[in-house]
Amino acid sequence: MDHNDAYPRLLIREDINQELLLPSSTLSNVQDNPAIAYLLSLGSKRSRQTMQSFLNIVSRMIGFDDLKHCIWSSLRRHHVLAVLEMLASTEKAPATINTYLSALKGVALEAWTMKQIDTDSFQHIKQIRSVRGSRLTKGRALERREIRRLFDTCAGDHSAMGLRDAAILGVLLGCGLRRSEVVALDIDDMIYKDKALKVLGKGNKERLAFVPNGSWERLERWIHEVRGVYSGALFSRIRRFDDVTTSRLSDQAIYHILEMRRIESRIEKFAPHDLRRTFASAMLDNGEDIVTVKDAMGHSSINTTQKYDRRGDERLRRASERLGITD
Template sequence: MDLLIDNFTHFLAVEKGLAANTLESYQRDLVMYVSYLRDQGIEQIEQTSRAHIVGYLMMLQEKGRATATLSRNMASIRAFYQFLVRDKYLDKDPSIHLETPKIEKRLPKVLTIDEVERLLEGPPLHHPAGIRDKAMLELLYATGIRVSELVNLNLGDVNLEMGFLKCMGKGSKERIIPLGKIAIEIVRQYMETGRPRLFKGKTETALFLNHLGKRISRQGFWKIIKKYAQQANIRTEITPHTLRHSFATHLLENGADLRSVQEMLGHADISTTQIYTHVTRTRIKDVYAKTHPRA
């Protein structure tokens, strides 16, 4: 079964052109599913049935996994079985007609403008890593790009003279995003004084480097944002996407149109962007309740 997973991920990479992070997600889900099957005494994929899939999902549910996790696992398993039938490894697909768990849409957590200001003021500018951290945080809030897109930026992806960056989003779709003056200034400072001190003389093209002179990882950035959030005494739950959510919400609160925000975020469907309109309405209600004398 392990070989079948390898064949499937190879198919996704070569024929579907999926990104590395997506491939890892599929593989992780399927390795867990196969491990469950082996615990049930199943060693051949031909032995699996609808009951095994349902049992696996119930096991995840009993462990307290979120609905989104169950839904993603169901999607991975369904795609796997479709591949197996298509390539004649199986005669029939046991995942057909299984319902995907409905995901409860939760409003994203966003920072107030004051919290963003405190977060962005945290990195010390007398140290190359501090300049890098400041540039990364400013760039995230200025553009709303995903953390994976941020750490994958190369030197040639940023044009400070013209004031824009280009990044490769989901589905290998490239988009161009404008940069504000503050982001341009700190990224220029990082490229002129911070990055040369982190660079170890190798042929590394990554924009943001770690202390070894290599491309900084998503996990590395996650530690960075958590550190500065704690320093800024921010009580809002911070995730790697918090600045992306805050970027979109603050734009809409200040009059940006939904289509422009959709394009900058790289959403294929505008319904995904519309979640931020709910956030702004909720925030307006909170402000009204706290400030109106007769609320």
């Protein structure tokens, strides 16, 4: 569905034209577009992609083709509130709506810095409160039998892809890395004496990910039997007939690899992020404290880590089974 059809437009183009502080022709200049300046201020490629998508949707909602053509200099509090109301009417989760709000506040800040909006207008937008509420966390943790079937599928593939995909699975499950973190790994990020990986995560923050023995063995097999020890991407593309290239995999390639192995293993559908949930669940089930899990996952806030903790759901299930008042 086109975004123009998904949301009714907030027709404020005339309102904006009346308040226009800069000629529309100057908006083609990156230096004059606060939305582009905001995107450039974000710390990761994934964050930029997410916020760019959100700002393009907002642009269409308020009557423009995309963020490059939207006249952000005339954005005001009532426009932002109307966007939030429209998002709520489409039953977006509070966390999603708040991400849109964060993007709009970021754009407003850049517009104020560029002297495109006055201080009062910026403060009015800045003071808009986040939407309260939450939704149940989506996704699931894989069962051990499913994990074993995935590894068995890779082991049954005697091509170079079999060894590479087993190593990728080992890192995703054994270290809880994000897809973007896995594809960004270089072979020089392997710390052999500690059996660890140097990972560059969100916010441009480095951390050590200690690799379990089974995952480390799969990594070494991939390197010594297929990839080689030359510098470059740890995981690379493989063409037909086991033609191992030096080209770095993309996030989307990881998605396709996991989906292919899932289908071959005949297990229930899962998202790539569910492997990260599986890692967190396993650590928590093993009795690790939540601060340790937070550090292992590269979270900046413990509140984020708590969303991965499903032990409370299990306690509620057991309590419900013991209730017995309707038997």
